[in-house]
Amino acid sequence: MTARQLTAGWVLRLDKAMVLARVFAFTIALVTPFRASAATCDGPPDPSGLHTDFEDGGPDGWTPRIGEERLIVTPADAHSGSLSLLITGRQHAFSGPSIDATGKMCNGSRYVVSLWAKLAPGEADTELRLSLQRTLDGMTNFNTLVGNTLVTTGEWVHLAARVDFAFNYDTLSLYVESAAGTASFYIDDFDLTFVAPLQIEPDLPPVAEALADFFPVGAAVYAADLSGPHAELLARHFNSITSENDMKWDATEPAEGRFTFTNADAQVRFAQAHNMQVRGHTLVWHNQIPPWVFLDVDGNPMTPTLENKALLLQRLTNHIRGVVEHFGSDVYAWDVVNEVIDPSQPDGFRRSPWFTITGTDYIDTAFLVAHEAAPAARLYINDYNTTEEPKRTFLYNLVRDLRNRGVPIDGVGHQMHSNIGFPQAQSVADTINLFSGLGVDNQITELDISVYTNSGEAFLDYADIPADRLIQQGYLYRDLFQVFRALKGQISSVTFWGEADDHTWLTSSRRVDAPLLFDQSLQHKLAYLGVVDPLKLPGSDVAVTIRAASAVVFSGHHVSYAISMTNNGPDPASTPFLVDAIPDHTVLHSITAPAGWRCTTPVVGTGGRIICKARSLDVGVPALFTLTLSVDCSTPDGTTILDTASVASGSRNPNPSPANAATAEVLVLNPHRKPCRRPWPERPCELR
Numbered sequence: 001m002t003a004r005q006l007t008a009g010w011v012l013r014l015d016k017a018m019v020l021a022r023v024f025a026f027t028i029a030l031v032t033p034f035r036a037s038a039a040t041c042d043g044p045p046d047p048s049g050l051h052t053d054f055e056d057g058g059p060d061g062w063t064p065r066i067g068e069e070r071l072i073v074t075p076a077d078a079h080s081g082s083l084s085l086l087i088t089g090r091q092h093a094f095s096g097p098s099i100d101a102t103g104k105m106c107n108g109s110r111y112v113v114s115l116w117a118k119l120a121p122g123e124a125d126t127e128l129r130l131s132l133q134r135t136l137d138g139m140t141n142f143n144t145l146v147g148n149t150l151v152t153t154g155e156w157v158h159l160a161a162r163v164d165f166a167f168n169y170d171t172l173s174l175y176v177e178s179a180a181g182t183a184s185f186y187i188d189d190f191d192l193t194f195v196a197p198l199q200i201e202p203d204l205p206p207v208a209e210a211l212a213d214f215f216p217v218g219a220a221v222y223a224a225d226l227s228g229p230h231a232e233l234l235a236r237h238f239n240s241i242t243s244e245n246d247m248k249w250d251a252t253e254p255a256e257g258r259f260t261f262t263n264a265d266a267q268v269r270f271a272q273a274h275n276m277q278v279r280g281h282t283l284v285w286h287n288q289i290p291p292w293v294f295l296d297v298d299g300n301p302m303t304p305t306l307e308n309k310a311l312l313l314q315r316l317t318n319h320i321r322g323v324v325e326h327f328g329s330d331v332y333a334w335d336v337v338n339e340v341i342d343p344s345q346p347d348g349f350r351r352s353p354w355f356t357i358t359g360t361d362y363i364d365t366a367f368l369v370a371h372e373a374a375p376a377a378r379l380y381i382n383d384y385n386t387t388e389e390p391k392r393t394f395l396y397n398l399v400r401d402l403r404n405r406g407v408p409i410d411g412v413g414h415q416m417h418s419n420i421g422f423p424q425a426q427s428v429a430d431t432i433n434l435f436s437g438l439g440v441d442n443q444i445t446e447l448d449i450s451v452y453t454n455s456g457e458a459f460l461d462y463a464d465i466p467a468d469r470l471i472q473q474g475y476l477y478r479d480l481f482q483v484f485r486a487l488k489g490q491i492s493s494v495t496f497w498g499e500a501d502d503h504t505w506l507t508s509s510r511r512v513d514a515p516l517l518f519d520q521s522l523q524h525k526l527a528y529l530g531v532v533d534p535l536k537l538p539g540s541d542v543a544v545t546i547r548a549a550s551a552v553v554f555s556g557h558h559v560s561y562a563i564s565m566t567n568n569g570p571d572p573a574s575t576p577f578l579v580d581a582i583p584d585h586t587v588l589h590s591i592t593a594p595a596g597w598r599c600t601t602p603v604v605g606t607g608g609r610i611i612c613k614a615r616s617l618d619v620g621v622p623a624l625f626t627l628t629l630s631v632d633c634s635t636p637d638g639t640t641i642l643d644t645a646s647v648a649s650g651s652r653n654p655n656p657s658p659a660n661a662a663t664a665e666v667l668v669l670n671p672h673r674k675p676c677r678r679p680w681p682e683r684p685c686e687l688r
C-alpha cells in the first residue's frame, strides 16, 4: 500500500482493493457489532499519546482518510526539522490525513491536541480543522476537536485545543479536513498529549487555616468547582464561597417572576456540607441583567418617566425579595449594589439604566428591600478600583450619605482586581482605614492579581508566562496580605475571584492569565507562598546584628563592634552590602572584613560612612566584620554612642519585616580624664 518515492519521501495511497476491504469491514461491523479495541480503555488510560514529526522519513501512522488522498513526506517545507507531510489529491472537504487513535484517548481523560498546518504553494486561504471519527456498535459519529482555523501559504499555523474526552467507542481516528474546498496542505508536529488527572497537594497547609486568626478566606465558584479535585481544593483551602455568576439577575430571574436557583442552591449546599460561609453576589448590577427588566409596559426600552421609574423600582423590589428570601440565612452577606460609581461623571454616578430611570433611588431601594427580606444579612456596596481617586472619594461620599440617611448598609466590598504593578499595598491600607472611619466594615470580595500590567501584552500559553511575573505576583500577594493582617478587625472577609488559574475571567482567547494562588494543575504557586509562607518566596532574607565589645568605654579609647551579616535565604543574596555611618564623637580606627568583601572607608582618624560590598552571600554563612572606632577625648561624661549597621542586597527580600538594621549602644565615661593637651589623634588623651 505504500511506495517509496525517492525525491519526496513516502507516498501513501489506498488502492481500490483496500477501499473495498474497508467498506466490507464496515458493513460487517454494522451487522455484527464488535469491540475490537475498547478494552484498551478498560484499564488505566494509556498516557503515551501520539507524536508525529515525520523526521524519520515515514508517515508516522497517517493514512488517507477517504482513499484518493496522496500523503507525501516531503522536504519541501517543514515546521520543525526538515520534513513534513504533504496532502494532495483531495476530492472532498472531508478528505485528508487520518491517524488511528484507538486506545490513545479514553473516556474521562484530558488531552491536548496540537498540530501545525500550512497550505501548499498556490492554494487560496482555507480554513482547516482537526476532527475525530468514532464508531460504536456500528454507528459512526464525528466531532470537531480544533475548530475552523484560517491557514495560508504564508506561514505555519497552530491548531491546538484541550480536550476533555467523554466518549466510548470501538474505533477512533483523528483527521484533518477543510471547512470547504480541496486545497493541498502540509501538516507537521502533531501531538496528542495525555494530561495526567488533576490531583491536589494533599499535605499543603490550607490557606484559610493560615489566616484563621484574621478573616474567612473565600473563592468565587461555578458549577464545575463542586466535584472532583476542584471540590477537594475548595474544601481544603477555603471557608467561604461566592457564586461567580449563579446569583446574578440573569441566572436567578431570567424572565419576570420566574426564579431559578439550581446552580446556586448546589453551591450553597456544598458550602453548608463543608462548613463554609456564603457571600451573595450580586443583587443589582448593570451587567448580566435580562433585557425585560428595562422594557416598559409596552415592551419598549424604558425612557425616564415617573411611570417607568415606579415600574423599575417595583421590579427591583420583587427581584431582591425573590432572591434574598429564597436563600434566607444561608447567605450571610450580600453585594447589594455593584459598580454604581463612575469617576468620569461629574457626580460620580454610573449612567446605567438604573440611574437613568430612577436616579439614585435604586440604591436606597435595594438596600432597604434587602434588609427587610433578610434583616440579619450584612449588606455591602461593591466596586473595583476603590483605592483610586477620585473614585474612592465618590464612593466614600455615597456611603457616608447612605449612613447619614439611615439606609441599612454594613460595609464596602473592595473587588481588588489587581495586577503585578497595582495597587500599592499602602493605598489599600489607607483605603480600608478611610472607610473604617465611617464605621463600616470592609471585605475584599474579588481578589486576583493579573500578570499583565497593560492590555497590549499577551502570552498565549500558560507555560510562556515569565517566571519573574509570578515572583512579582508572589511578592504583591505577600504585601497585600501583610496589610490585610495588619488591619485585623477592619476586614471581615477576603475572597479570591476563582480557585485556580484553569478557570479565571482574566483568561481569554487572546491571552492567558495566571491571577490566583493555584496553577492550572491545581498546584500551589509562589502566589500561595506570598499569602501563607512568604519567607519561602525566591529571594534572600538578609539580616544584621551588631554587638559592642563592652557596654562602657573611656573617652580617648577604642570601642570595637562585632557586626554579623547573615542571609536566611532561601536563595544566595546577590551584591550584598553593609553600611555603617560612624557615629558622633568617634572616628574610624580600623575595620576587618571577610575574604571576598571590599570596604570603602573614610581616612583613619576621621568620620564618615563605611560601605562594604561583596558579589554574593550564601545562605547560612555569616559575614563577620570587626569595626573599631576611637572615642574622641572631648566626649562628655555619660554620652551614649549609637552605632547602626544596615544591610541589603540586590535580591528581593521575602521577609515582610526584615531585620536589616541593628544598633549598638555604648556609654562613654571619663571620670578622671585630664584635658587633652593636643587634639586627638596626634596625641591620645591621658588618663590618671
Ligand SMILES: [Ca+2]
Pocket: 053, 054, 055, 078, 079, 080, 081, 082, 083, 084, 188, 189
Ligand atoms: Ca517535521
